[in-house]
Amino acid sequence: MKTKALYTGSFDPLTNGHLDIIKRAARLYDELTLGIIVNPQKKSMFTLEERQQMLIEALKSIENVKVDHFSGLTADYVNDNGYDVVVRGLRNAADFGYELQMAQMNDTLFRDGVETVFLMADPKYSFISSSVIKEVFLLGGSIEGLVPDTILEYMKRNA
Ligand code: COA
Numbered sequence: 001m002k003t004k005a006l007y008t009g010s011f012d013p014l015t016n017g018h019l020d021i022i023k024r025a026a027r028l029y030d031e032l033t034l035g036i037i038v039n040p041q042k043k044s045m046f047t048l049e050e051r052q053q054m055l056i057e058a059l060k061s062i063e064n065v066k067v068d069h070f071s072g073l074t075a076d077y078v079n080d081n082g083y084d085v086v087v088r089g090l091r092n093a094a095d096f097g098y099e100l101q102m103a104q105m106n107d108t109l110f111r112d113g114v115e116t117v118f119l120m121a122d123p124k125y126s127f128i129s130s131s132v133i134k135e136v137f138l139l140g141g142s143i144e145g146l147v148p149d150t151i152l153e154y155m156k157r158n159a
Pocket residue numbers: 008009010011012015016017018021037072073074075089090091101102103105106121125128129130131132
């Protein structure tokens with residue numbers, strides 16, 4: 001039976017930290033879906049359509065990766081779409097505290113057999129977040145090497 005994994009996030013924008021987790025998860029599981037969260041509470045730089053387009057472009061060489069979006073509870077989306085695994089990346093101890101709480105809460109909501117699996121971030125990227133990337137970019141600093149080239153080009157074109 002194929003194992004369907006889900007990696008969620010705002011991806012506003014996708015960074016090389018995310019990409020590292022995505023490539024490793026895509027090697028571990030038969031199918032990996034990137035679930036873009038539609039969260040009207042979180043102010044985003046890119047629209048959902050832009051984020052979708054950027055992800056598709058940046059990930060086109062990874063065959064078993066798909067892009068989707070959802071709103072509401074992750075657990076409902078997982079249960080309704082038959083995912084087996086939710087992949088999360090851990091950059092530091094702060095991530096661990098937050099992710100542990102989320103995984104344990106989700107565990108009460110997931111259908112039987114769904115697991116949250118943590119991959120440790122590559123230390124090269126453990127200081128990156130989408131917000132820090134946007135801030136440096138908007139203030140004119142270089143973010144080369146921290147986001148995929150296609151994302152950087154997209155950001156420059158749409159700045
Ligand atoms: N490399 C680089 N950056 C990373 C990263 C990595 N490996 N892992 C996380 N980040 C960054 C993200 O870019 C994000 O940056 P930002 O806050 O500047 O945008 C930040 O770290 C936090 O990441 P994450 O926790 O994944 O937040 P998110 O907004 O991208 O996604 C969801 C949030 C979707 C995981 C979460 O809100 C959710 O599940 N919501 C659904 C509602 C729900 O089910 N709630 C109940 C939960 S128990």
